[in-house]
Amino acid sequence: MNNRNLLALLASIVIGAGAHADSLYKPGSFHALTSDVRIRHIGDLITVMVYENSSASSSANTTAARNASVGLGVNAQRHSYAGxxxxxxxxxxGGRTAREGQVLAQLTVGVREIMPNGDLVIVGEQMVDINNERQRITVEGRVRPQDISETNVVMSTRIADARISYAGQGDMADRQRPAWWQRFLSLFGV
Structure with missing residues (x-):
């Protein structure tokens, strides 16, 4: 093939084919190869390590005393009166109140909303059934993206406006709850 034929072939490819190129970059789905795996969209999942340890106590002592005395005495020569x-x-x-609680769990929650400042609103629950006992853990709150680790985990202590609920249903929970008549009597302080 001579140079003329080669040039003609190249010219016909460029002019005739109407060269067209698309970019491989898609702004909505692009993730850099060097980026970590953090939350970016509504519906994405994040693992929450629940470690809550709380204790509270209060005490009060009250002491009050009051003494009053009135005396009357009349002494006349013959008559004597006294009162x-x-x-x-x-x-x-006095009184004292003390309470302690501890919850350790790991659960995966979803991103419900991304706030204008970039905070993520998360919500999720986990239910575990063991021997006719159902344990339910619910987590809701707000998380800053910088508080999420490289492995897509956040500690519950880093959740703002956190609402963490741990409740049980079943035989053990029923045994720990007072009977209906005891609850009724406690309304009257008995």
Whole structure:
């Protein structure tokens, strides 16, 4: 093939074919090869490590005392009168309240909303059935993207406006709940 034929062939390919090229870059689905696997869209999943340890206590002591006394005495030569009134009040009271709780769990939740500042609103629940006992853990809250680790995990202590619920249903939960008549009597302080 001579140079003329080669040039003619190249010219016909370029002019006749109407060369067209598309970009491989798609802005909506692009992830850089060097980026980590963090949440970016509604519906994406994130793993929450629930580690909540709380304790609270309060105590109160009250002491009050009051003494009052009134006396009257009349001494006449022949007649003697005497009178006395005495009162005393004393109150002493005290109380103490203590409560502790601990929840350890790991569950995967979904992104419900991405806020204008970039925070992620997450929500999810996990249910586990063991020996006729159903344990349900629910997690809701707001997470900053920078608090999510490279392995797509966030600690529950890093969730803002966190609502973490741990509840059980079944034989053990029923045994721990007071009977209906005990709950009724407790309404009257009995």
């Amino acid at each position: 006395s009134i005495t009162t005393a009040n004393q109150t002493d009271g």
